[in-house]
Amino acid sequence: MDSPEDDASATPIEYEPVSVKDVLVEMKDTAELLIDLSYSAVLHRNEELAAEVLRLERRMDYLELRANMSLLMAARNPSDAERLAPVLNIVSATDQISDAAGDIAKILIEEIGLPEAMRAALPEAVETLLRGIAATDSAYVDRTLGEIDLESETGVRVIALRRGDDWLLNPGPETAIHADDVALLRGPDSEIGAVYEELTGDTYESVVPEDDSIADLERAVDTIIHMKNLSELAVDLAYSSVLFDDAELAEEVSNLEVEVDGLQSRFEAWVLQAAADADDPVALRGLIHLGTSTEVISDAALDISEGVRRDIDVHPVVRLAVQESDEILTRVEVVANSALDGSTVTNGVAEQDVTMSVIAIRRPGEGWLLVADADTELRGGDIVIAKGTRTAAAAFVELATP
Structure with a gap:
């Protein structure tokens, strides 16, 4: 395995004009990929994925310096400084997410240890994510992702490609796979092995985890998986709150951060209780590291949305960053007796005829419910976070009101 130390971002940096x-x-896309990779690396015991996390962490350090240089050059008066301060906060918080992801990867690289119960939780927690190097004779080489059509055929997606030191973070249908590309694949375990073998020419072996019957440990594992999912949602909402200057989304980031803090307290108590019954209590150290890093990610999400919560005008450069996409996150409160009240959400798809994907629900008295892999019924009073186009979002809001 090649070393992450060879990443080009370790070279000296001088100021030059950049967008x-x-x-x-790129920082936003890199942060989201880092969270995904770091947890997958640890949960799957995949050292190659962990090495990619450290490469991306170094890339993030490079991007942070570039962004800070450009932002400092752009501040010409007090008004500029006031509007650019939240952008600097976004840059700093995004780097905190990167550092936290690196700390998660080091649980594996430095052999800090995790219980096998983490792997047992995987079928309910995440799809399989693999790293593979495209073989010269692979049927995928020199073809575009659109031609290969992996996702519709197998459910497996290419979520990123690394070509030398260059990253393609959002490969699309026109993106071609080249020989020696490092591809990050995500998909169901039942399908991803065949795709990996076709890409690399190597055999994929899925590891079956051992069962663990320690009750406190099972609760701790379930909690850390929930913390991970809530922290990822917080990051997504934080960026959206800034990009769309949406105070309601920023408020939900704050609610999520409070929820993660509460979960961490319970999580630490269950880990300590589990240590008394564990054959090897030292193997639980990694859980503590994982909980701390997960809480850092939710704190960073809160920092990203701070400018919106303080009602500071969004700088034009931030608005430009979102104009390339029409897809948005929206927050809707379901009013009793509205069209959405009592409607069913199946695998994130609302029963009502609207093209919005429901991501999460905050239900008074019950906390957060992540609905991507579950069926649920919307109720009056629910706060719903959904993703879709601006047009669909406007229709969704109307359905939530009588």
Whole structure:
């Protein structure tokens, strides 16, 4: 395995004019990929994925310096400084997410240890994510992702490609796979093995975890998986709150951060209780590291949305970063007796005829419910977070009101 130390971002950096918008977009995409990779690396005991996390962490350090140089050059008066301060906060918080992801990967690289119960939780927690190097004779090489059509055929997606030191973070249908590309694949375990073998020419072996019957440990594992999912949602909402200057989304980030803090307290108590019954209590150290890093990610999400919560005008450079996409996150409160009240959400798809994907529900008295892999019924008083186009979002809001 090649070393992450060879990443080009470790070279000296001098100021040169760059598009702050492009840097912010890349930092956001990199942060989201880092969260995904770091947890997958640890949960699957995949050292190659962990090495990619450290490469991306170094890339993030490079992007942070580029962004800070450009932002400092752009501040010409007090008004500029006031509007750019939240952008600097976004840059700093995004780097905190990167550092936290690196700390998660080091649980594996430094052999800090995790109980097998973490793997047992995987079928309910995440799809399988693998790293593979495209073989010269692979049927996928020199073909575009659109031609290969992996997702519709197998459910497996290419979520990123690394070509030398260059990353393609959002490969689309026109993106071609080249020989020696490092591909990050995500999909169901039942299908991803065949795709991996076709890509690399190597055999994929899925590891069956051992069962663990320690009750407190099972509760701790379930809690950390929930913390991970809530922290990922917080990051997504935080960026959206800034990009769309949406105070309601920023408020939900704050609610999520409070929820993660409460979960962490219970999580730590269950880990300590489990240590008394564990054959190897030292193997639980990684859980503590994982909980701490997960809480850092939710704190960073809160920092990203701070400018919106303080009602500071969004700088134009941030607005530019979102104009390339029409897809948005929206927050809707379901009013009793509205069309959405009593409607069913199945695998994130609302029963009502509207093209919005429901991501999460905050239900008074019950907390947060992540609905991507569950069926649920919307109720009056629910706060719903959904993703879709601006047009669909407007229709969704109307359905929530009598």
